[in-house]
Amino acid sequence: MALQALVFDVDGTLADTERDGHRPAFNAAFAHAGLPWHWGVDVYGGPLSVTGGKERIRHFCERHDPGFLDRPDADEAIAALHADKTRRYVAFAASGRIRLRPGVARLVSEARATGTRLAIASTTRPENVTALLEAGLGHDAPGWFEVIGAGDVVPRKKPAPDIYTWVTERLGLPPEECLAVEDSSVGLHAAVTAGLPTVVTRSPYTVGHDTTGALAVLPDLSGVTLADLATLHDTVHPGSRMRPGPTH
Numbered sequence: 462m463a464l465q466a467l468v469f470d471v472d473g474t475l476a477d478t479e480r481d482g483h484r485p486a487f488n489a490a491f492a493h494a495g496l497p498w499h500w501g502v503d504v505y506g507g508p509l510s511v512t513g514g515k516e517r518i519r520h521f522c523e524r525h526d527p528g529f530l531d532r533p534d535a536d537e538a539i540a541a542l543h544a545d546k547t548r549r550y551v552a553f554a555a556s557g558r559i560r561l562r563p564g565v566a567r568l569v570s571e572a573r574a575t576g577t578r579l580a581i582a583s584t585t586r587p588e589n590v591t592a593l594l595e596a597g598l599g600h601d602a603p604g605w606f607e608v609i610g611a612g613d614v615v616p617r618k619k620p621a622p623d624i625y626t627w628v629t630e631r632l633g634l635p636p637e638e639c640l641a642v643e644d645s646s647v648g649l650h651a652a653v654t655a656g657l658p659t660v661v662t663r664s665p666y667t668v669g670h671d672t673t674g675a676l677a678v679l680p681d682l683s684g685v686t687l688a689d690l691a692t693l694h695d696t697v698h699p700g701s702r703m704r705p706g707p708t709h
């Protein structure tokens with residue numbers, strides 16, 4: 462079954478956005494709101510296991526500041542914190558200070574040159590994706606991706622398969638004809654459960670993650686050609702859908 466489309470995860474896969482991008486944006490929003498919360502580099506791996514910024518803040522409150530959730534306006538307060546965090550992250554990403562990971566730009570350009578379709582499946586806000594793509598690949602880059610699945614377009618975020626299913630349905634392709642590129646066990650689980658063969662390029666926060674079910678685990682995409690990915694993809698036969706590994 463020929464490879465028709467590459468579906469990229471964003472955070473950790475297109476770029477290492479978490480430690481110096483999302484994390485400080487969360488912290489700045491917390492400080493601006495007068496909250497004593499701070500997610501250090503080492504502890505951020507904990508909150509990061511919950512995908513989605515609003516969900517991550519709520520999960521943190523449940524464990525460390527449950528009184529915050531007793532406020533009658535807790536939902537609105539979390540939404541406002543997250544909106545502030547998003548403004549800060551978008552400004553940082555748009556400044557170009559987040560470099561794309563090795564091989565990403567070359568692979569995207571090879572896909573465009575050969576007519577391989579491109580899509581995004583992420584749990585982050587769509588404006589974050591646009592800012593990162595524009596700064597990393599150029600102003601027109603968001604338009605190169607036929608489908609951008611991001612944020613709250615599906616109610617259940619990764620590790621649920623929903624965002625990958627949402628994307629492949631909009632591409633009009635069977636999932637088996639796509640290849641997902643992910644960095645985390647939750648992302649891998651989402652993609653594989655949706656039926657996409659998946660390559661993992663580990664990122665600093667996901668080095669210890671379980672990669673059971675991945676087609677390959679690579680340090681990054683440098684030196685990886687579309688032909689390499691097509692060859693890997695060819696090893697998956699229809700009907701032998703891979704089983705997701707456990708998540709952490």
Ligand code: XBP
Nearest residue numbers: 471472483512513514583584585586
């Ligand atoms: C990574 C995530 C996101 C971001 C924050 O998404 O888990 O939640 O850390 O995003 P992916 P928001 O790896 O799927 O790209 O604050 O915008 O929700």
Ligand code: MG
Nearest residue numbers: 470472473644
């Ligand atoms: Mg990721």
